[in-house]
Amino acid sequence: YVFERAAQTDPDYAEAWAFLAEARQQRGLDGKEQISRALRLEPDSTGVRALAAAYYRRQHNPDQAISLLRQNIAAAPSESIWYLELGSVLAESGKMELALDTYQQAIELYPENPDTFIALANFSAQYQYRIEDVGKPAAENAISLAEDSAAAQDIYGVILTALGETKKADNAFSLA
Numbered sequence: 001y002v003f004e005r006a007a008q009t010d011p012d013y014a015e016a017w018a019f020l021a022e023a024r025q026q027r028g029l030d031g032k033e034q035i036s037r038a039l040r041l042e043p044d045s046t047g048v049r050a051l052a053a054a055y056y057r058r059q060h061n062p063d064q065a066i067s068l069l070r071q072n073i074a075a076a077p078s079e080s081i082w083y084l085e086l087g088s089v090l091a092e093s094g095k096m097e098l099a100l101d102t103y104q105q106a107i108e109l110y111p112e113n114p115d116t117f118i119a120l121a122n123f124s125a126q127y128q129y130r131i132e133d134v135g136k137p138a139a140e141n142a143i144s145l146a147e148d149s150a151a152a153q154d155i156y157g158v159i160l161t162a163l164g165e166t167k168k169a170d171n172a173f174s175l176a
Contacts, residue, residue, distance in 0.1 A: 007034070014042030018051040025055060032059075046072045046082075053085065062093035080106040084119050096129050114152055117142035121155045125162060135159045150176045 006016035021031030083106035124135025157172035
């Protein structure tokens with residue numbers, strides 16, 4: 001209701017249309033008209049593109065989501081969130097090496113941020129992709145940066161479980 005009112009009050013407010021599309025989609029309704037309008041009104045808005053990428057992801061249109069996220073990276077190359085989102089969409093669409101490269105770009109931007117390592121380890125665990133040489137080192141780096149992080153300990157436990165190292169995994173889960 002609030003997003004509908006915002007869009008009606010200011011029909012040129014692109015973000016209102018984008019959030020209305022998101023709200024409609026969350027309720028199981030179609031938001032295509034609203035997201036299309038938002039993109040027409042503000043095609044250069046990173047916020048509108050992010051919401052549109054989420055919309056297209058749910059519509060099983062990864063190519064459109066990838067294009068929008070790449071535009072956000074071009075507009076804000078120092079924002080790791082766009083790399084992490086792009087990596088996730090690439091992985092969902094089966095482009096594992098591109099996803100890995102994208103996660104690694106986020107890590108290169110912020111090598112002291114444990115969240116980027118956690119995201120890479122999650123990717124590796126979720127897709128059972130290069131757990132030994134990518135997932136485990138990423139989880140270990142996350143722990144070295146944030147030993148008290150429950151998320152880092154948890155993903156380390158998941159990775160160790162996948163590798164059959166159950167005693168170490170149990171310890172990591174206990175720490176988490």
